[in-house]
Amino acid sequence: MKRRELLVAMASLAGCAPQRRPRLNVFNWSNYVGTDTIPGFEKESGIEVRYSIYESNEEMLAKVFGGNSGWDVVFPACNIVGPMRESGLIAPLQHRWLDQLGNLEERFQHPPWDRNLDWCVPYMWGATGILYNKKLQPAPEAWADLWDERLRGRMTMLDDPTDSIGAGLMKLGLPLNSVEPDHLDQAKLALLRQKRLVRAYLNAEARDQMVSGDLLASQMWATTAQQAMEASGELAFAYPSEGFPVYADCGVILRESQRKQSAHRFLNYLSRGDVACAAASECKAATANAKARLLLPEALRNNEVLYPPETVLKRGEWVEALAAAGQRKRDRIWTEIKSG
Amino acid sequence: MKALRFWMLAPSRALMGGLFLAPLSIIAAYSFLTRGTYGGQSTPWTAENYVRLLADPLYTLILARSFWIAGLSTMFCLLLGFPLALFIAQSGRRKNLFIHLVMLPFWTSFLVRTYAWMFLLRDTGLVNTLLQWAGVTGEPLPLLYNEAAVVLGLIYGYLPFMVLPIFSTLDRLDKGLLEAASDLGATPWTSLWLVTVPLAMPGIVGGCVLVFIPCLGAYLTPDLLGGGKSMMIGNLVQNQFTSARDWPFGSAISLALMALVMMALWTLQRRQKEDLL
Numbered sequence: 001m002k003r004r005e006l007l008v009a010m011a012s013l014a015g016c017a018p019q020r021r022p023r024l025n026v027f028n029w030s031n032y033v034g035t036d037t038i039p040g041f042e043k044e045s046g047i048e049v050r051y052s053i054y055e056s057n058e059e060m061l062a063k064v065f066g067g068n069s070g071w072d073v074v075f076p077a078c079n080i081v082g083p084m085r086e087s088g089l090i091a092p093l094q095h096r097w098l099d100q101l102g103n104l105e106e107r108f109q110h111p112p113w114d115r116n117l118d119w120c121v122p123y124m125w126g127a128t129g130i131l132y133n134k135k136l137q138p139a140p141e142a143w144a145d146l147w148d149e150r151l152r153g154r155m156t157m158l159d160d161p162t163d164s165i166g167a168g169l170m171k172l173g174l175p176l177n178s179v180e181p182d183h184l185d186q187a188k189l190a191l192l193r194q195k196r197l198v199r200a201y202l203n204a205e206a207r208d209q210m211v212s213g214d215l216l217a218s219q220m221w222a223t224t225a226q227q228a229m230e231a232s233g234e235l236a237f238a239y240p241s242e243g244f245p246v247y248a249d250c251g252v253i254l255r256e257s258q259r260k261q262s263a264h265r266f267l268n269y270l271s272r273g274d275v276a277c278a279a280a281s282e283c284k285a286a287t288a289n290a291k292a293r294l295l296l297p298e299a300l301r302n303n304e305v306l307y308p309p310e311t312v313l314k315r316g317e318w319v320e321a322l323a324a325a326g327q328r329k330r331d332r333i334w335t336e337i338k339s340g
Numbered sequence: 341m342k343a344l345r346f347w348m349l350a351p352s353r354a355l356m357g358g359l360f361l362a363p364l365s366i367i368a369a370y371s372f373l374t375r376g377t378y379g380g381q382s383t384p385w386t387a388e389n390y391v392r393l394l395a396d397p398l399y400t401l402i403l404a405r406s407f408w409i410a411g412l413s414t415m416f417c418l419l420l421g422f423p424l425a426l427f428i429a430q431s432g433r434r435k436n437l438f439i440h441l442v443m444l445p446f447w448t449s450f451l452v453r454t455y456a457w458m459f460l461l462r463d464t465g466l467v468n469t470l471l472q473w474a475g476v477t478g479e480p481l482p483l484l485y486n487e488a489a490v491v492l493g494l495i496y497g498y499l500p501f502m503v504l505p506i507f508s509t510l511d512r513l514d515k516g517l518l519e520a521a522s523d524l525g526a527t528p529w530t531s532l533w534l535v536t537v538p539l540a541m542p543g544i545v546g547g548c549v550l551v552f553i554p555c556l557g558a559y560l561t562p563d564l565l566g567g568g569k570s571m572m573i574g575n576l577v578q579n580q581f582t583s584a585r586d587w588p589f590g591s592a593i594s595l596a597l598m599a600l601v602m603m604a605l606w607t608l609q610r611r612q613k614e615d616l617l
Contacts, residue, residue: 058582065380087380153482159568161583200485200567214463214480324377331584332398339402339571 024262025050027060027071029249032124034282041269047262064089064254072257073266078113078248079162081120082321090252092118097264100271103291111248112318120250121267122288124280127246127308127316128163130238131210131220131228140217142241143171147190152197154216156209159201161334162319163245164191167219170242176317179326188333192340201338210235223285226305230284237305239312246316248288371591381588389592399576399593403600406573409487409562410555413494414502417551418544420495421502425543426536428503429510439507442500450497454564457493458484461565485567493561498554502547509543510536545612553601573597 026038030053038049054060057080063069067089076084084090095101101109101117108122130140140146146155146167157164166176168187178184199215200206206218207225211232220228225237251270253263269275273291280287281296286306293301300306308316322330371389373381393399428438445453460466463480471477483489513536521531537544559574568575573593580590 056582058585061585062581083377086377156567159563195569198569199482200569202567209462212462212464324375327584328375328586331579331586332396334583335402335571335576335579336398338568338575339398339405 021046021048022259022262023048023050024073024259024266025052025071026266027052027054027063027069027074029053029075030055031283032075032249032279032285034278037270037275037279040275041266045262045265045269047265049266067256069254069256071254072259072263073251073253075123075249075251076120077319078111078120078122078250079319079321081113081250081252084252085119089255090119091255091257091260093121093253093267094260094264097261098268098271100268103271103273103276103289105288105290105293108248108288113320114250120252121271122248122250123270123276124283124285125246125248125288126221126223126286126306127239127244128158128166128219128221129225129240129244130217131206131225132217132236132238133210133213133215133234134236135234136216139236140238140240143167144242146217146219147171147194147197149197151217153199154214155197156200156202156206156215156218157194157198158219158221159203161330163219164201164337165330165333166245166319167240168194170240170244173242176243176245177320177322179322179329181329184326184329184333188336191333191337195337195340207231222305222308226284226303229305239308239315241315243315243317245319246313247319367591368595370588371595373588375586375588380585389589390596392589393592393596402571402576403573403597405570406556409491409494409570409572410552410558413491413498413555414548414552416491416495417499417502418548421499421547422506422540422544425503425506425510425540428507429513435511439504442503445500451560453497454493454560457489457496458564461489484565485569487566487570489565490558490562490570490572493565494555494558497561498551501550501554505546505550506540506543509540513539545608549605549608556601557597 024047026049028051032053033051038051041047042049054063057077060074060076061080061084064071064074064084065087081090095117098121101121104122108125109117111117111122114120130143130146132140136150140148146157157167165184165187168191169178169183170176171190172183172186174180174183174187202209202218204224206215206220207228209215210218210220210228213234220237222237225235229235229237251267253260253267257263270279271289273289273295276287276289276292277295279285280289280292281300284300284306287293287296293307304312370381372385372387374384374386374388376382424442428435428442431438458465461483462468463482463484465483467483468477468480471481517535517539518531521535522528526534557574558572559578562568562570562572562575577590577593577597580586580593584590
C-alpha cells in the first residue's frame with residue numbers, strides 16, 4: 001500500500017506543473033515581509049508564491065550565480081545590483097507593468113546605482129551607526145569615539161569588511177568606498193590600533209549583549225539597533241558625525257525567470273502604499289516607499305533611528321560596488337585585522 | 341562471486357565517486373582559475389592562487405596558528421581523555437552506561453552546544469555570576485572571545501573522539517599482562533607506562549588524528565567563541581566563499597590544507613609501520 005501511495009504521489013508531482021495555478025518563486029531577506037504580504041498577493045492575483053529567505057547577499061548570490069536557480073525575484077543590496085546586471089543575471093524592468101513606482105521616496109526614484117530604475121525597485125533601506133548604553137557619558141557621536149580607551153573590552157565592531165573598514169576610513173575623513181591603496185592602508189593601521197579595545201567582531205549577536213549590559217557600545221545596523229532599543233530602555237543610537245554607510249535592498253527580476261509578468265506584478269504589489277506600510281510596520285525596517293511611510297503609525301513614522309532627519313541623512317554615503325582589485329585589497333586587509 | 345562483489349560495492353562506489361571525488365575535482369579545477377570581476381570564476385588558468393597562499397606571510401601565520409590551536413586542543417583532549425577511557429574500561433558493569441554518557445552530547449547539534457558555552461562564559465553568564473557571588477572576583481572576567489575560549493570549545497567538542505578509540509583498545513587489553521607485570525614487581529605506575537600505554541598506542545594515535553583534523557579545519561568555534569579575533573584557516577576559507585567572493589582562492593586554500601593533512605597522516609603511518617618492524 002505504501003508503495004502505491006508513493007507512486008500516486010510521484011505521478012501527481014510530475015503532472016502538477018501544467019494544470020496548477022501560475023507560480024512565482026521569491027527569494028528575500030529574513031524578516032522582510034508582513035504575515036499578510038504573501039497571502040494577500042496570492043489571493044488577489046491567483047498566483048501561488050514559493051517564498052524563501054536568506055541571511056546575506058553572498059548566500060543569495062551563490063545560489064543565483066549559475067543562472068538556473070529557479071528563483072524569479074530576489075532582493076540584492078544596492079551595491080550588488082550593478083554587479084548582477086553586468087554579470088547578466090537580471091532582466092530590465094518593464095515600466096508599463098509598474099504603475100506604483102511613483103510611491104517611492106524621491107531619492108529612491110533616481111538612486112545613483114540605477115538612475116531610472118531600469119533594473120531594480122528599492123524596497124527597504126538602512127544605515128550603520130553606533131548603538132551605545134546611556135551610562136556611557138559623554139555619549140559617542142563619531143566613529144573616532146570607538147577608539148576611546150574607556151571602551152576597552154566593552155565594545156564590538158561588525159564582522160563585515162564593508163562596515164568595519166568603512167568606519168576606519170570615515171574616522172580618518174576618507175571616503176567610505178575608497179579603493180586607493182594608500183587610504184586603505186591608513187584605515188588598516190587605524191583598525192589594527194583599535195583591535196586591542198574590541199571585544200569581538202560580531203553582527204546581530206551583539207544585540208543581546210547590548211541589551212544585557214555586557215557591552216557599552218557596538219557598531220550596529222539601525223534596524224538591529226531599533227530591535228535592541230525596544231528590548232532595553234538603556235540604549236541609544238548615534239549617526240556618526242564623520243558620515244556613515246547607507247544601504248538599500250532592491251527587488252530585481254532574474255534574467256532566467258520564465259514568469260516575468262508575474263514577477264513585475266509582485267514588485268508592483270510590494271510598491272503599493274498599504275502593502276509596503278504593513279511590511280515596514282511589522283518588520284520595523286525603514287521603507288523606501290513615501291506613501292507607505294505616511295500611512296505608518298505616528299511613533300514609527302517619526303522614529304529617528306529608522307528614519308534619521310534630513311540634516312543627519314545628508315552625511316550618509318551609499319555603499320557602492322567595488323572593482324575587483326579594490327575588493328581583493330580590502331579582503332587582504334580584513335584578513336590581517338581579524339588574524340592580527 | 342566476483343560479480344556479486346562488484347554489484348554489492350557499486351552503491352558505495354557511486355556514492356564516493358559522485359559525492360566525494362567529483363566535487364573534489366571541481367574544487368581542484370576552480371583552484372587554478374581566476375576570480376571573476378564580481379565573484380564566480382573565469383579563465384585564464386593560473387597557479388597564482390597557490391603562489392599567493394605560499395608567498396604571503398599573513399596566510400602562513402594563520403596556518404601556523406591553526407596548527408597551534410589544533411595541537412593544543414588535541415594535547416588537552418589526550419590528557420583528559422586517556423584517564424577517562426582507562427576509568428571507563430575498568431568500571432565493569434557500568435561501562436556501557438559511561439560510554440553512552442560520553443556520547444550523549446552528540447544528541448544535540450554542535451552549534452547549539454557552542455551557543456550554550458557562550459551563555460556560560462559571557463560577562464553576565466553563569467560562570468561570571470557565580471565567581472562574583474562567591475567573591476572571587478569583583479569585575480566579570482573576560483572569559484569569552486579569546487584563544488583560550490576557542491581551545492576550550494574545541495576540547496569540549498572533540499573529547500569524545502579521543503575517548504572512544506582509546507577505550508576500545510583498553511577494553512580489549514589482556515588483564516593477564518598487567519597481573520604478570522605486577523607479579524614481576526612492577527608498581528602500578530610502571531605497568532601503566534610500560535604495558536598499558538604502549539598497548540593502547542593505536543587508540544591514542546587514532547584518537548589524536550580524529551581530534552586534530554577537525555580542530556584544524558574548525559571555523560564555527562573560532563567565530564563564536566573567539567569573536568572573530570583570531571582567524572583560523574577554516575575561517576579564511578569560509579571568507580573567500582562569502583564576503584570576499586574569491587572562490588578560486590578559497591578552493592586553493594582548502595586543497596593545500598588537505599594536502600598538508602594527508603602528508604602528515606602518511607608520515608605518521610609510515611613511522612608506525614617502521615615501529616612495528
